[in-house]
Amino acid sequence: MQKLYINPLPVRIWHWTNAVGFILLIATGLQIRYLDLIQLVPFRTAVVAHNWVGFVLIANFFLWLGFYLFTDKIKVYHPELSPTKYFRASFRQMQYYGYGIFRGDPNPHHVSVYHKFNALQSMTYQIIMMLVVPVQFFTGVLLWDVTRFAAMVEMFGGVRVVDTVHVLFFIFFTGFIFIHPYLASLSHTPWAHFKAMITGYEEVEDEAPKKGAASN
Amino acid sequence: MKSSWILDKLIPPASSRSLILATMAALLLSVPGMATRAEDGDLSKETKACLKCHDKEGMGKKLENQETLSLHVSTKAFVESMHTKNDCEDCHSGIDAKTHGKEKAVIKSKREYSLSMQGSCRECHKKNFAKYEDSLHAALVKEGSKAGRKDAPLCADCHNPHTLRSVKIVGPIASTPCAKCHEDIFKAYSKDVHGLERIAKGKTAPICFDCHKTHDVKAASFGDGIKDSCLSCHKEAVNEHKDWLPNAALHFEAISCPVCHVPGAQRRVNLRLYDNVAKRQISEKSGVPLFEKRTDGADLQNVGLDERALLSLLREFNQDGGQGKTVLRGRLEVRSGVEAHQLTEKSKAIKDCNTCHRAGAEPFQSVMLTIASPDGRPLRHGVQKDVLNSLQATESVRGFYAIGSTRIKLLDYALILVLLAGIGGPLAHMTIKWMFRRVRAQHEAERIAELAQTNSQALPNDRRADDDASK
Numbered sequence: 001m002q003k004l005y006i007n008p009l010p011v012r013i014w015h016w017t018n019a020v021g022f023i024l025l026i027a028t029g030l031q032i033r034y035l036d037l038i039q040l041v042p043f044r045t046a047v048v049a050h051n052w053v054g055f056v057l058i059a060n061f062f063l064w065l066g067f068y069l070f071t072d073k074i075k076v077y078h079p080e081l082s083p084t085k086y087f088r089a090s091f092r093q094m095q096y097y098g099y100g101i102f103r104g105d106p107n108p109h110h111v112s113v114y115h116k117f118n119a120l121q122s123m124t125y126q127i128i129m130m131l132v133v134p135v136q137f138f139t140g141v142l143l144w145d146v147t148r149f150a151a152m153v154e155m156f157g158g159v160r161v162v163d164t165v166h167v168l169f170f171i172f173f174t175g176f177i178f179i180h181p182y183l184a185s186l187s188h189t190p191w192a193h194f195k196a197m198i199t200g201y202e203e204v205e206d207e208a209p210k211k212g213a214a215s216n
Numbered sequence: 217m218k219s220s221w222i223l224d225k226l227i228p229p230a231s232s233r234s235l236i237l238a239t240m241a242a243l244l245l246s247v248p249g250m251a252t253r254a255e256d257g258d259l260s261k262e263t264k265a266c267l268k269c270h271d272k273e274g275m276g277k278k279l280e281n282q283e284t285l286s287l288h289v290s291t292k293a294f295v296e297s298m299h300t301k302n303d304c305e306d307c308h309s310g311i312d313a314k315t316h317g318k319e320k321a322v323i324k325s326k327r328e329y330s331l332s333m334q335g336s337c338r339e340c341h342k343k344n345f346a347k348y349e350d351s352l353h354a355a356l357v358k359e360g361s362k363a364g365r366k367d368a369p370l371c372a373d374c375h376n377p378h379t380l381r382s383v384k385i386v387g388p389i390a391s392t393p394c395a396k397c398h399e400d401i402f403k404a405y406s407k408d409v410h411g412l413e414r415i416a417k418g419k420t421a422p423i424c425f426d427c428h429k430t431h432d433v434k435a436a437s438f439g440d441g442i443k444d445s446c447l448s449c450h451k452e453a454v455n456e457h458k459d460w461l462p463n464a465a466l467h468f469e470a471i472s473c474p475v476c477h478v479p480g481a482q483r484r485v486n487l488r489l490y491d492n493v494a495k496r497q498i499s500e501k502s503g504v505p506l507f508e509k510r511t512d513g514a515d516l517q518n519v520g521l522d523e524r525a526l527l528s529l530l531r532e533f534n535q536d537g538g539q540g541k542t543v544l545r546g547r548l549e550v551r552s553g554v555e556a557h558q559l560t561e562k563s564k565a566i567k568d569c570n571t572c573h574r575a576g577a578e579p580f581q582s583v584m585l586t587i588a589s590p591d592g593r594p595l596r597h598g599v600q601k602d603v604l605n606s607l608q609a610t611e612s613v614r615g616f617y618a619i620g621s622t623r624i625k626l627l628d629y630a631l632i633l634v635l636l637a638g639i640g641g642p643l644a645h646m647t648i649k650w651m652f653r654r655v656r657a658q659h660e661a662e663r664i665a666e667l668a669q670t671n672s673q674a675l676p677n678d679r680r681a682d683d684d685a686s687k
Contacts, residue, residue, distance in 0.1 A: 035570060035573050036574035042569075043570065043573055044460070044461075051462070101649065104655070104656035104659040146463060157610075158617075160610045164624060174631065176638075178639055179638055
């Protein structure tokens with residue numbers, strides 16, 4: 001096993017702030033929307049907390065964006081431009097999660113400093129970070145003060161449309177908050193990826209000698 | 217001048233006039249109530265002459281419809297009235313002194329007579345009369361003349377011209393003419409926070425006309441007039457609400473003040489047809505009753521408009537004035553005028569968000585679609601309450617949304633599905649992984665064995681290479 005430094009400090013700060021923030025947003029969001037079912041804190045407290053946490057996460061988003069824009073680490077998000085390669089890698093990754101992992105096959109993706117995401121992660125995170133998260137923050141800001149942004153709310157089809165988009169992405173993140181940690185536990189040990197996001201160092205298996213390589 | 221002409225007719229001319237007047241004065245001074253009559257000094261001779269006959273209790277005239285029109289004018293009340301400086305003939309200019317009291321003038325009814333006298337008020341009160349003509353009251357009068365309605369207020373119904381006193385003099389709550397027609401509302405007001413303060417502190421507290429205007433009275437449910445009236449006194453209200461109420465400005469826009477400040481009231485959602493270009497509530501055109509025709513057509517069983525009917529209705533209205541012009545603006549309000557006048561002190565006002573922001577909240581159990589009639593009064597048609605929770609109403613009810621209570625049900629099902637998938641997916645994956653544990657162990661053993669075999673094959677080759685090197 002070798003150790004690779006693949007999660008720099010700003011990424012780790014951003015990640016854990018995001019994790020705590022999103023859990024708080026989901027919890028307060030659930031109470032705001034389902035007050036008849038959940039009453040952990042007073043409604044007003046839930047609304048105020050939801051707003052504040054939202055603004056913290058918006059600032060946090062720009063920390064993430066700034067870090068990747070001004071360092072060469074942005075390469076980890078570079079898309080695979082060859083569709084054939086991309087879909088082949090995605091298919092292999094899906095095959096691994098859906099079948100190979102049960103048999104104990106090795107993960108087809110090999111982590112490196114500039115290639116830390118597998119094909120599925122790479123596409124998902126790009127969509128999340130460049131579309132879902134910004135739209136969620138934007139609709140959140142509009143709903144934070146509907147009167148102040150009345151013209152914009154109207155332009156997007158009214159408060160119901162804006163709220164529906166916000167709730168649809170809230171539902172997506174609620175699912176994400178369950179799936180993401182589970183997938184993170186599918187490393188060579190259940191805690192390896194979690195540790196990597198704390199220490200910054202990912203344990204990577206040494207390359208196994210290829211079949212027949214020795215006889216050459 | 218007309219006054220002297222009447223005087224000439226009523227009182228014999230020249231030399232005998234002074235004698236008669238002296239005799240009249242002597243008679244007046246000889247009767248009880250001299251102190252009161254002493255105040256008559258400011259009245260003109262002509263008015264005094266009129267009052268000589270008309271200040272008799274019970275004096276009246278039988279009208280065509282068998283009503284009795286009182287002809288009694290109390291001198292005391294008239295002297296104390298706002299019209300004390302006017303002469304009788306300023307208003308009653310049509311009286312012919314030759315025939316007055318001798319020939320019977322034909323008057324159909326009290327109402328007819330009051331209507332005929334309206335013009336006299338306009339002569340002096342031009343500004344207020346113009347406001348009145350633009351008011352709901354005047355609209356009702358016009359409507360009444362067609363429909364035979366007899367209770368719409370004319371000037372004299374609110375302002376008795378012979379006893380009218382300045383609002384600076386009258387008691388703080390007494391003599392409010394509005395109470396004559398709006399008795400139940402006035403009773404409610406007299407017990408609410410404004411009415412009680414009016415009784416206790418006098419004119420510093422608002423009474424009817426402070427909110428509803430005096431002459432240009434509009435339907436209370438029309439526009440934002442009443443809310444603006446509240447804010448004209450409670451200037452800091454928006455800022456004070458901002459201290460504790462998230463999105464306070466939106467609450468002010470979408471909720472009428474009594475919704476929270478009358479805790480016991482029944483509430484409802486009022487979806488108002490609104491002109492989004494002109495930025496005002498839509499009024500039905502006079503003589504073109506489209507609203508009732510269209511709502512009745514869209515709701516044949518009279519069970520309330522559903523989301524489809526509401527959307528198609530909105531499209532019909534948009535055909536009249538261009539796409540997107542007509543929208544629905546929702547507002548929470550109390551259901552009756554009486555409830556709107558039961559305002560409580562602010563410490564008792566509703567501050568609990570639970571009242572509205574939960575599924576099945578009471579204010580959202582009744583929904584109305586409203587348009588203003590030509591005179592400003594609301595025309596309503598019921599809407600099914602489920603419309604507020606329907607995805608199909610996203611377009612029609614686009615401007616009205618209350619977190620929690622009007623949430624779209626379909627999104628709730630989506631959340632349940634995602635939660636099931638989010639929890640069930642990993643659990644299922646873990647289960648399958650557990651079931652495959654032996655297969656994995658077997659593969660791992662095979663892999664180790666294969667690795668060991670590879671290593672053992674590689675080792676002799678390495679040794680041979682070492683031996684060759686040593687040679």
